[in-house]
Amino acid sequence: xxxxxxxxxxxxxxxxxxGERPATGPEPLLSSDGRDEIARRLGHAVNTLADTPRExxxxxxxxxxxATAQLVNALAERxxxxxxxxxxxxPESQSDxxxxxxxxxxxxxxxxxxx
Numbered sequence: 001x002x003x004x005x006x007x008x009x010x011x012x013x014x015x016x017x018x019g020e021r022p023a024t025g026p027e028p029l030l031s032s033d034g035r036d037e038i039a040r041r042l043g044h045a046v047n048t049l050a051d052t053p054r055e056x057x058x059x060x061x062x063x064x065x066x067a068t069a070q071l072v073n074a075l076a077e078r079x080x081x082x083x084x085x086x087x088x089x090x091p092e093s094q095s096d097x098x099x100x101x102x103x104x105x106x107x108x109x110x111x112x113x114x115x
Contacts, residue, residue: 026107026108029111034070038067041063042063045060045063078108082101082105
C-alpha cells in the first residue's frame with residue numbers, strides 16, 4: 001500500500017475512509033476525578049484569596065503542580081501504549097497499525113502545541 005498524503009493530512013477526528021465512523025473526539029488526558037479535584041482545589045484557592053492570600057497562592061501552586069504531574073504521567077502512559085502497538089510490527093505487513101500510531105502521535109502532539 002502506498003503512502004496516502006490526503007489521509008495523512010486528515011484531522012485525527014475525521015473518518016479515514018468511506019463508511020468509517022468519525023471518532024468521538026480525543027480522550028481526556030486526565031481522569032475526570034483528577035480534573036475535578038484539581039479544579040476544586042483551584043476554586044478553593046480563588047475563593048480564599050481575600051482572607052488568606054499567601055495560603056491561596058500556595059494552594060493554587062499545589063493544584064498546578066498536581067495537574068502537571070498528572071499530565072506528565074498520562075502522557076508517558078499514552079506513549080507507552082502507542083509504542084507497544086507498533087514497535088514490534090513488520091513494516092511491510094502492518095501499515096494500518098503504523099498509520100493509526102502516526103495519527104495518534106499527531107493528535108496528541110497537536111493538542112500539546114495548543115496549550
